[in-house]
Amino acid sequence: ETLKERAILQAAAEALATFGSQAIRTHIVSKTDAASDMLEVYLLLKEVGLYDPAAPGACPIQAAPLFETIDDLRAARATLERVLAEPSARAxxxxxxxxxxxxxxxxxxxxxxxxxxxxxxxxxxxxxxxVTHAAGVRLQLFHGRGGAVGRGGGSAFSAVLGQPAGTVAGRIRVTEQGEVIANKYGEPEVAQRNLDALTCGTLLASLGPQSDADYSAEHGATAARLSAASMKAYRALVYETPGFVDYFRAATPIAEIADLKIGSRPASRTASPAIEDLRAIPWVFSWSQSRVMLPGWFGFGSAVQGEDPAELRAMAEVWPFFRTVVQNMEMVMAKADMAIARRYAGLVPDAALAERIYDAIHAEWDRTVAAVLSITGQQALLGAQPELDRLIRQRMPYVEPLNHVQIELIRRRRAGDDDPRVRNGILLAINGVAAGLRNSG
Structure with missing residues (x-):
């Protein structure tokens, strides 16, 4: 395994020698949870001649941590402090x-x-x-955003404006993945408009009034309470409800998505069926296909119970971070359909389990819709965004039949029908639903 990693870096060294120092600039360390994860990169770079202990600053590749899980994000400060305390990484x-x-x-x-x-x-x-300010270096954040709201998707412009003060400062890096690339950059005029929006957001976040610190000080305690309550409600369903894994695997097309090999990586990191081992893309994509969109909103309705509605409305009005959170939820919920979701729940062999978990999801849905409408002061979702509402409503008559076709074909395939036309039909239905919902995976 070590030799395999070294071979990758040897190829990187050859690319740098062939194409110049700008060819490869960064080595991202996925799931960083300790300083040693990054320092190991410099050790391997030394093995292929790219890192010289006598002149560490000349190393053409920088190790960059990727903080992904909640625990890793909470430990990010201590991890980066430890890294920058090392002369090699600091240089x-x-x-x-x-x-x-x-x-x-x-x-x-x-x-x-x-x-x-x-x-x-x-x-x-x-x-x-x-941490970087104390170390005397600048910070460049690389936002690993996916297409779906549950993976950081939504308006890139609003997302940039919602960043904490000082974290943009003229520099930002973001990923654009999957169908988002075609949707946002497939046509020159559309690509220019999206790049203009991202550039404009970066300029405004860098040069405009830096008010996030004030709003964080005023409303941070409330946001932290909401976060804790949301996580409690979410984990109670996903990780603590008996039978939830069975429900998820039966009431969404996760098995078909994994079997159809339409992703760049396996659906799970291991052979385990546990949610913890499932990759985030199929997790979000399967909930989108079944029209629940659970990763984009679940927990919010429970979180706001008992909070001051006036403060929540004020937070959404003045704090770009919280306003973006609410707007993204509103958008993804407008694409959900609990009636269609109930039909997918009918794929669960255990009817009692299906009813119990679907009812829990639907109850949280009702709480979240009520919360969003209370905060925005609207009568319906997207009431203040009529153009977006119109665009979504125009697509739904084409998406909904595909959902029903998909459900029937999945039912047949799981019953043992191995006709290639059934398999191809499921693939076409999955592609059609994804295209209609757009930022769904």
Whole structure:
């Protein structure tokens, strides 16, 4: 395994020798939870001649941590402090002028709910800025955003404006993945408009009034309470409800998604059926296909119970971070359909289990819709965004029949029908639903 990793870096060294020092700049360390995870990279870079202990600042590749889970985000400050205390890593950062840090939206969401993920990312970003400032280097955050709201998707412009003060400062790096690439950059005019929006957001976040610190000080305690309550409600369903894994695997097309090999990686990191081992993309994608969209909203309705409605409305009105959270939830909930979700629940062999868990999901749905409408002061979801509402409503008559076709074909296939046309039909239905919902995976 070590030789395999060294071979990758040897190929990187050859690429740098062939194409120049800008060819490969960063080595991202997934699931960083200790300083040693990053220092190991420099050890391997030394093995292939890219890192010289006598001149560490000349290393052309910087090790960048990726903090993904809730626990890793909470430990990010201590981890980066330990890394920058090492002369080798500090020298690379000083020579580069920045320390790049990647933060992950998908696994933090799967860990603790959409709201908790957003808040922990916000607080980790602030902490990382303080660490790099104390070390005398600049911070460059690399946002690992997916297409779906449950993986950090939504308006890139609003997301940039919602970042903590000082964390953009003229520099930001974001991922664009999957169908988002075609949707946002497939046509020159559309690509230019999206790049304009991202550039504009970066300029406004860098040069505009830096008010996030004030709002965090005023409303941070409330946001932290909401985050804790949301995570409690989410984990109670996903990780603590008996039979939830069986429900999820029967009431969504996760098995078909994994079998159809339409992703770049296996659906699970291991052979285990546990949610913890499932990759975030199929987790979010399967809930989107079944029209529940659970990763994009579950937990919020329970979280706001007992909170001051006036403060929540004020937070959504003035605090870009919280406003973006609410707007993204509103958008993804407008694409959900609990009636269609009930039909997918009918795929669960255990009818009592299906009813129990579906009812729990539907009850939280009702609480969350009521909460969003109370905060926004609207009569219906997307009431203040009529153009977006119109676009979504226009697509739904084409998406809904595909959901019903998909359910019937899945039922046949799971009953033992191995006709290739059934398999192909499921694939076509999955592709059609994804295309109609757009930012779904």
């Amino acid at each position: 690379v950062a000083e020579a580069r002028g920045v320390q790049e840090v990647m933060i992950g939206y998908s696994d933090s969401n799967k860990d603790g709910s959409y709201l908790t993920s957003g808040w922990e990312l916000h607080e980790a970003s602030r902490a990382l800025l303080e």
